[in-house]
Amino acid sequence: LAKTTQPISMDSYEGQEVNITCSHNNIATNDYITWYQQFPSQGPRFIIQGYKTKVTNEVASLFIPADRKSSTLSLPRVSLSDTAVYYCLVGESNNDMRFGAGTRLTVKP
Amino acid sequence: EPEVTQTPSHQVTQMGQEVILRCVPISNHLYFYWYRQILGQKVEFLVSFYNNEISEKSEIFDDQFSVERPDGSNFTLKIRSTKLEDSAMYFCAIPGPLGTEAFFGQGTRLTVV
Numbered sequence: 001l002a003k004t005t006q007p008i009s010m011d012s013y014e015g016q017e018v019n020i021t022c023s024h025n026n027i028a029t030n031d032y033i034t035w036y037q038q039f040p041s042q043g044p045r046f047i048i049q050g051y052k053t054k055v056t057n058e059v060a061s062l063f064i065p066a067d068r069k070s071s072t073l074s075l076p077r078v079s080l081s082d083t084a085v086y087y088c089l090v091g092e093s094n095n096d097m098r099f100g101a102g103t104r105l106t107v108k109p
Numbered sequence: 110e111p112e113v114t115q116t117p118s119h120q121v122t123q124m125g126q127e128v129i130l131r132c133v134p135i136s137n138h139l140y141f142y143w144y145r146q147i148l149g150q151k152v153e154f155l156v157s158f159y160n161n162e163i164s165e166k167s168e169i170f171d172d173q174f175s176v177e178r179p180d181g182s183n184f185t186l187k188i189r190s191t192k193l194e195d196s197a198m199y200f201c202a203i204p205g206p207l208g209t210e211a212f213f214g215q216g217t218r219l220t221v222v
Contacts, residue, residue: 032209043200043213044152087152094142094204094211096165099152 002026002090009104018075020103022088025069030092033064033071038085038102047086048073075105083107113203113214121220125190130217132201133183141184142202142211143176145169152200158184191221 005023012018024033032051036044048055050062050071061074075082085102116131132141143155157164158176173195175187188195198218202211 034210038152041198041216041218043198043202043216046205046210046212049207049210092209094202094209095140095157096154096167097142097211098154099144101151 002028002031004088004090004100006086006088006100006103008101009106011106011108012078013108014079015077018078018082018105018107020073020075020086020088020105021070022073023070024088024090027068027090028092031090032092033062033068034089034091034097035060035062035073036087036089036099038087044087044099078105078107080107080109113201113212115199115201115214115217117217118215119218119220121222122191124193124221127187127189128191128219130186130188130199130201130219131183132185132214134203137182138203140164140204141176141178143186144200144202144213145197146200146216147194147197155186188219191219193221195219196221 002024032049034049035047037047038044048060048062050064052064055062063072083106085104087099087102089097114133122128139160141158144152146152154167156166156170173189177185198216200213200216202213205212
């Protein structure tokens, strides 16, 4: 399983765009990149998944460079309710997903 | 988004007792996962369960733990002889439509006293 590295914490203000970068130098050919969000005392919530280039949904965008050794989760115009822990996972299936410590995002008014 | 319901939401048990945590998907699934999260720590994989058999398990999932699909719909995680360090949030999850992501239940908070 590819190891991921992401910042422990980030601060932002309401209305700003937040970009969280994850490094995964050992990503394998069949691996997908998946991001989850977790609020306190709740289960992780799937945000977005991609393999290469750019993926966008109603919640976020995911940017993946050609070498796929990193990825950036972009949250447009964050609000206070986006305060959460964000996890980057790399793997070829949802079997045996390994979560890291994640990035604790704090959005301030 | 697939829904998963877990019961109970909170359980308090005495050390040494057995607990059964339940998980019910809104639709039929053959694949099921259990994770746990000790307060302030990472989400940890316990076990994946496919078609009534354990598919993968972590080093945490020892003989104290077992999983079942007792009636074809709900899934259970049994912890025998609970220890204080078993206190955690326990999450079940099911595969999403992409097949490479998962959807988690709201969790059961287990407190062992």
